[in-house]
Amino acid sequence: MDGRELPRREREKLAQRGEMMATALDLFSKKGYRNVSMQEIAEKAEFAVGTLYKFFRNKEDLYKALLGEQADAFDEALRIAIEGPGLEIDKLRNYVKAKGLVFRSNVSVIRLYLAETQGASLDIKAGLDTEIRERYGIFLNKLASVFESGMKRKRFRKIADPFSLAVALDSITSAFLLLWLEEPERHPYPEDPDAILNILFKGLVDQ
Amino acid sequence: MDGRELPRREREKLAQRGEMMATALDLFSKKGYRNVSMQEIAEKAEFAVGTLYKFFRNKEDLYKALLGEQADAFDEALRIAIEGPGLEIDKLRNYVKAKGLVFRSNVSVIRLYLAETQGASLDIKAGLDTEIRERYGIFLNKLASVFESGMKRKRFRKIADPFSLAVALDSITSAFLLLWLEEPERHPYPEDPDAILNILFKGLVDQ
């Protein structure tokens, strides 16, 4: 038996919590924070409201836990993609691939995550808002340092400052994912990362 | 007298409507759709709630009218920037400039507009959603045709399909505006459009 195995009770609690969060995520991402009632979440998750409140102090708490954990996972996945040794160009490829993968396997979170990082979160005052964006900012800087490193090593040309390039790459991938989200058939997210990266790699205008 | 001149009565009504929408826009963009009450809008606009309901059938209607008209204005401004004769490269420059201008002089709308076009509109079910996005899609195609035309005339290299380039440019400019919105001092929107366009124009990797 594995030492990391939790006692049954604990495992059940985690499972419950997981179900609640999954249900809440589903509803929030479909209808928006204010349009989902605790009653509704509880009902759909097949718990009593009271039980919901045993796990989360209040509605906002639930929402924050939700976003926080999802953002953690995303952040982690993207961070790993660009860390470690290797050519900068490969890191960027990894990033584009990872972002596609992680988003496409978490469709319901995308809208919520984008709402928070792209700046349209008007329901939850601050706190999460701030926290997620901060981490997002940190990630952008890491991405920028990939560009910077590439320039230092003369592998990239200095066509713009590294941070702007990071912003550009991040926004482009998000935009493509959004298109895919709306019409998956018409706008598939490219399998080959270079389909996106070439926009940055190759110049539109001859030098 | 000008034939287009409206009777006093009509003009007054339009003025009233304008004030209501301006007040609503201000409140919605600051606090979010669900966090603003009709009472609050009426009070701040110095009308009675009943009067508000004379102009807009319900809260959603008001919101849709608001977004719709703002989107109209934006769309128009951006469309004009890329229409007409001239070099494609100049059209793109015009677009980057116009987008900067129009957004920076309508700060309070940005968040709402981005929320709708970038995909986080969870409060209003559909309808507006659809309409704005449709027009947004149409505009993206117009922008794409600028790239296409540039390619046809051998002014642009075929580094990616025109629509993808349009998406890329649009998302990059939006991302920069978002950064500016959060920290205007740290992230000014560039005066020179080439600061942004070079990301597309020049290639990161030598050919």
Place this chain on the structure above:
Amino acid sequence: MDGRELPRREREKLAQRGEMMATALDLFSKKGYRNVSMQEIAEKAEFAVGTLYKFFRNKEDLYKALLGEQADAFDEALRIAIEGPGLEIDKLRNYVKAKGLVFRSNVSVIRLYLAETQGASLDIKAGLDTEIRERYGIFLNKLASVFESGMKRKRFRKIADPFSLAVALDSITSAFLLLWLEEPERHPYPEDPDAILNILFKGLVDQ
């Protein structure tokens, strides 16, 4: 027509407010603060809950207004009874009579008033609590000064300090009123104030 006459609208509002307060008073005094719901008050007063909230910011507010106004009236009536010129002994008689009258014609308030002045208000944190007691303290001092004045003028013997005598008289009258409240037949509040005052006036033990 009287200049003090209020416009119809205002009069109606006051009448509504009055009805709400009367209903609330009735319910609170019968069932206690926490055992009465705003819904219940609204229903019994034949208003919608929302209307209740138009007049009182919240439940506590309603309770405070209630107690405050009633305490005002009581305080006023008792104060008048012991003010002005005249023999101290007559003032005390007036006080005993007035207290009897005012309480017996406001039966439903007695319990609430006593609960506040006699110290068992555990539902409402502070504020009213404090305010009513303060005014009650002030009144006790006024009553004490009647005893003091009587002593100075050699009309009363110095059997205890004036404040203690005030406390004694006040508590005795309250106690009798409480008895009457429980069993009006068995424990009528005496018509002749001396029936109560003699307890203080005449000595139990020969001097």
Place this chain on the structure above:
Amino acid sequence: MDGRELPRREREKLAQRGEMMATALDLFSKKGYRNVSMQEIAEKAEFAVGTLYKFFRNKEDLYKALLGEQADAFDEALRIAIEGPGLEIDKLRNYVKAKGLVFRSNVSVIRLYLAETQGASLDIKAGLDTEIRERYGIFLNKLASVFESGMKRKRFRKIADPFSLAVALDSITSAFLLLWLEEPERHPYPEDPDAILNILFKGLVDQ
């Protein structure tokens, strides 16, 4: 071994019950019946809620047991003070002293007890209410009989009927204890019972 000694099991249960009641008393007297939850009591007493319900059928039951037992103790102490042989005047002195002692060493109960006997118990409908008051009535009659006996033996003058005197003495002592409770420094409960009794013993007005 003593025959009255209870088996360990029983003793433990009694001890548990005692702790629950002590905790409940503390909380009720501080926050009021409705503002204390069974969870809170259980937690603070370090038992599970279920255990609480093993000892008391429901919340009201717990409250009644609490008040009942406290009232028993009070009643007993006061009864003893005025029973037995001895001069009536000494019994009254004993009563004043005993009431002071018993109240001051049970501060947390005072408010609850007074709330019940002085008529402001609005939380618990009837039952306890009735029972406590009944016993309180019985005690008042016992106190009255002390006055009566004194009058019969020509030791007291007939300044009022014995029951009224009992009510008066009881309410005065309670009032003084209440004052002490609020501001112990400013209003100490007198060490010498005559400080209070003189209000009854000596007449305010010369005969």
Place this chain on the structure above:
DNA sequence: CATGAATGAGTCTTCATTCAT
């Protein structure tokens, strides 16, 4: 026609009580 008072369904949250383990 404008007004804004009135409405009451709907929201979040608490807590007495039960019962499976």
Place this chain on the structure above:
DNA sequence: GATGAATGAAGACTCATTCAT
């Protein structure tokens, strides 16, 4: 026999919408 997780009814409060004046 103790435990405390689960329940869900009930309560305070908000706000979109209506309609009498």
